[in-house]
Amino acid sequence: MLRLENVSHSFKNGNEVLKVLHNIQFEVQKGEMIALLGSSGSGKSTLLNLMAGLMKPTEGHIYIADQDIVKYGENKLAVFRRKHIGFIFQAYELIPTLTIRENVELPLVFQSVSPSKRRKKAMELLEMTGIGDKASLYPSQLSGGQQQRVSIARSLITEPSVIFADEPTGNLDTKTEEEIIRIMMALNESMKTTFVIVTHEMEVAAQMKKTIMLRDGYLVQPEDYITPAAGQRGPNGPSSLPGVPVHTEEAGEVS
């Protein structure tokens, strides 16, 4: 479903070249729900932008639904995103002048789907996320948790191959955070949609079946994961990340 091959990325800062991602290589299967864990500055947001086709890597290939998106131009990428990628943002990013239902329908507007079909599908998803009764309200009339549910419904409306969630619980309290994670897990289970959740919170990552960890632009060995609560090794163990090539920091190799 999602495959990264030797993805590296650098930024230019004057004459200085700053490499922020080093030979990232992993694969996510269809229907999997993984966490992309890393502290601030680890390169996880850059990696998310690369996987979503919002940036192009300096090196390497990114395959989504067996298509190498690195080769695509801006307009083709837009069309690709509209069909294959869903987004959940930390700050929800709903259009304030549209109603909840219209916000959910928006990605289908760009696909020129008929209004009646859009409306039906949007209402189904709003019911699934538990806010069907709020369809005619505006984003400002909803709580943060409710807005994030709208964002989840919007990400699902195009039935994408993969949904990227960028710190989806970052703006929420603990109770709502649990609720949102539970909804996403339920949708992943029922709809078999692939989720990649970018987070810096171990608690969130701990709830995922798999975790990929980034540190200073490198993939970190699962053995090196430290859970903040227990101060022990990560929850998944080496066997829980099959096929994930892990950077060996000492040698700088990829195994």
Add this chain to the structure above:
Amino acid sequence: MTGISIGCAAIIVAISIGNGAQNYLETEIIGGMKLDEITVTPQGSSGQGEVSGPAPGADRGLLTDDKVQVIQGFDHVKSVIATKQLGYFRAISSDNLINDGFNVVAVDLSKLKEQGNRFKEGGALEQIGAMVLNYGATTGWKDAETSERLMNMINTDPNNPKLWEEYQMYESTVSEMHGKNIQLESMDADKKQLSPQLYVGGVLDVPTGRDAQFAFYDRKAYISFDTAEWLTNSLNLQNRTTSKQRVYDSLTIKVDDLQSIKPLEDLISKLALNASDNLAMRDQVASQLDTFKAIALGIGVFILLLASISIIVAMTMSTHQRRRQIGIMKVLGANMPQIRNMFIVEASLLGLLGGLLGIVFAFLIIKGLNSFIMASAGMSGLQIAVTLETLPIGIAFAVMTGIFSGIYPAISAARTNALLAIKRD
């Protein structure tokens, strides 16, 4: 949107003023030009039907009965009316009113109607001594005392505007002349002499398409050729024509098609006659009108240009403010053409709304202009109206301005970098 509204209103007002002025010119000025007429005059004369001496071949350029017959036989000739000027005469009516003067013209009175004249009273009487006055010749009649007083005062104080105002008032006043007798006054060897009594058998109305205030300057009395001969003999007027035939000073030809005017004039010139028409004058007036329209339209376009700049600025600012939304839409799959089209549609809707508001403005402005024209100039003929065909033009200009102004902001919006737009500080 205010800019677009004002610009659209300016264009509608400009076109409406142009159309109003055109209608006014066509009815009041070009209508009075009688475009379907050719005026024929003798060659080698000043148009008075006189030739200088009995030189051999001098009669060749005369406008004679034979030539009139030939011209009548030409294709596209609707009617022909020959005239002979007897001159400018002071006149005294049977009830002692004096007119400072009008032209006495000999014509075939039965053809006056054919030339588009309408009788207000009476008609064309064929008996000798009958005359027909045109509208202008029924104005300016005043009693002898007033006439003399006014003339004396004007001679002594010619720069007094009040005197001229009073004079103008008498000159424009219409008198009931039908059925009255008139005597013409002529000078013979510095001696005034009066003609026999002439009977006003008919009075003509103001010519169609002409304003009465212009028509009273044209003062004519029409008499038959037999009456003209009788009058010439009575007043010992000179008739120096050597031809044995009846000769005329001018011939007015009405044609059924404006296109045939030039070919007919070529044929007439072959008869050793001069022919002229009013087409050149019409073209000149039309050209002046076109210039006026172009200027008015230019003003409208200039205002729209200013409006356009304000739209570009406003939309560019709006684009900047909505940068984040544009970024989100791009992340959700909107491509560049979709974002661009969205902004262009928005700009054109802005133009449409501005145009509709502009129509309302235009109606109000034109209402005000008409009131102003009536109050200040009293030109009842020059009324400006917003015609239906002007409205789509105004709307089209407004929408086009909206679209053109929206292109740059739309392209700018479409080029927004989604990643930078959604990035939070």
